[in-house]
Amino acid sequence: MGPCRLDDELDSQVLGLAWSTGCVTAQTSDDTSADPSAVVRALRAAGCVFAEDEAALLLDAATSAADLDARVARRVAGEPLEQVLGWAEFCGLRLQVEPTVFVPRRRTELVVREAAARLSPGAVLVDLCCGTGAVGVAVAAHVPGIVLHAADVDPVAVGCARRNVEPVGGHVHEGDLDAPLPVDLRGRVDVITANAPYVPTDEVAFMPSEARDHEARVALDGGADGLDLHRRIAALAPGWLRSGGHLVIETSRRQAPRTAAALTAHGMAARVVTDDELDATVVVGTRP
Incomplete structure (x- = not known):
């Protein structure tokens, strides 16, 4: 069996006993539906380290402009990216994740x-x-x-x-x-x-x-x-x-x-x- 690996660009960072993706500052998101670059700006302003990568994932997951704005607002408010997307990558697998459920590390x-x-x-x-x-x-x-x-x-x-x-x-x-x-x-x-x-x-x-x-x-x-x-x-x-x-x-x-x-x-x-x-x-x- 080969070792399990995640994409390093999107990997969650371990902080002692805890975990964070680096997006920790709660702010209010502007409307992001008109310009995808606005998603990147909103995430970067909120402190998301990999704002471009996260923006691409959120844009891909969104089903409408309103859905995109809602997802970006949740992420900017500090909700884990995996819960916002509805899935997490673990050992090369895509697993469903829901709000409040422990995100695989x-x-x-x-x-x-x-x-x-x-x-x-x-x-x-x-x-x-x-x-x-x-x-x-x-x-x-x-x-x-x-x-x-x-x-x-x-x-x-x-x-x-x-x-x-x-x-x-x-x-x-x-x-x-x-x-x-x-x-x-x-x-x-x-x-x-x-x-x-x-x-x-x-x-x-x-x-x-x-x-x-x-x-x-x-x-x-x-x-x-x-x-x-x-x-x-x-x-x-x-x-x-x-x-x-x-x-x-x-x-x-x-x-x-x-x-x-x-x-x-x-x-x-x-x-x-x-x-x-x-x-x-x-x-x-x-x-x-």
Whole structure:
């Protein structure tokens, strides 16, 4: 499997635990329908670093002059470009995105890579905290024929994920972590992936406004130390994994030792994997 890559010109930039495309200043947009260059000017004035590239995407997505003006106004007001367009590129795939739904980050490509390396056709993948369903869909693209189940507690995310996951033959469930999963999967899962929120509660306020103000809090807030969901996933994973199965969970470099400790506390062997190019860290746990 080759590495997943996005267009560097349009790639989201990682800022610590947070993410921003660089368009952060809320302003009022003038009418942009008469002159495409006005779109570029409006975006540049709002602080969008790649104003020309974003303008081209917005012009291509717009269905009318009024729709274009509405999209530009949303972007100028700070809404993530992916939510304004209605799609995000992840691992070379175009995935549907809706307002308030967590936008896939490039660093999560490492989760995809580590999961896909441990799967073969017919294997079972469960993607927890699935958001748009990006991880599961990307893994399925690299390993055709897997059995894919995804789950999220946010009903808006679940609706979005179904539009991405069901076309590749997967199943999406609404509920808290493993609660909605089919019981007959217990002990049969080959890989569990999780990009669970891991931003400490007190640090959410310091995230870029694109995330803080436009993505559901449940997709960002990981509790007092950021690892509440990691500990819960570490506790539930052994009951679903087959012997020799794996848990692949995204974390940060500074939190990785504690994420790994949560896995070993529940009997799994844990290994930290990093990718400097992606600025990404995952912990891979293996059930004995």
